[in-house]
Amino acid sequence: MPRQITAFSNPLVKRIRSLREKRHRREEGMFLAEGLRILTEAREAGRIPRFIFFARDSAHHRLVQDLVDAVEKNGGEAIETDRDILHKLSGKDNPQTVVGVYDEFATGLDAIDRSTANIWMVAQSLRDPGNLGTILRTGDAVGAGGLILIDDCVDPFSVEAVRASMGALFTQHIAQARWPEFLEWLRAGPGQLVGMSLETEIDYQAPRYEAPTFLLVGNEAQGLPDDYAAECDLLVKMPMLGKADSLNAAVATAVMAYEVLNQRRR
16 A cells, blocks of 8 residues: 655655655665656556555546555555645646656667667757656657767656657667777668768658668757768758758757658658
8 A cells, every 4th residue: 555755854754855866866776757648658568656646636546546556566555645745746836646666777789779760869969857757758759769869968767758759769779889889889780871061962752761760850959960960871951941050959860860760651
């Protein structure tokens, strides 16, 4: 049966609240996810939280009860609480009905099986959690295998990135690597590395993309470094007909992903 916690001073509340900081996530090997939709999608993807906190007034909601049952069956712990505690955990003024605490996933390249999908996302030095979340959602939408984060990217397990992913964090594989490690892994098997760059004359709709296609986007401000671009099998750009000189990193990735998908569909 779920236990009840209503005191802000409870040690577990303090411990879970600390997961909003990267240092504590690394120490604990856990991260936070919030919202009934996100936790339900995680459960459907086979990811069950170690802890689930749920609002007392939502205890009889069918999806909440399904989550509680899954957590307890999996050996985790369900905690009934109030929305003030949920606010303290999530940091949101209007907290969600449920907050889950998950074990961080393994993010090594050895966990990636490139043969499982025709499209893979690759992001270099991505800094904005909203962009990371949007790229994950795009990957889910186009049936991509996952997202490989190169060099010093935003933490995919931060509260902001998990929230922005709207559950796609649980449906997409995530790997983290330095550039030389990624290149060695990539060249050990099939895969076309396609970079998005303004330093090319090749329109993104002109080539025929090979499977699996690895779509590489650079940092939001600097784009791809020259030496990284030089390692790509192909550099492409999208036409810019207005005054802006580039697209947002997540938007550019989405445009490319749908172009690759549409070529497969045709």
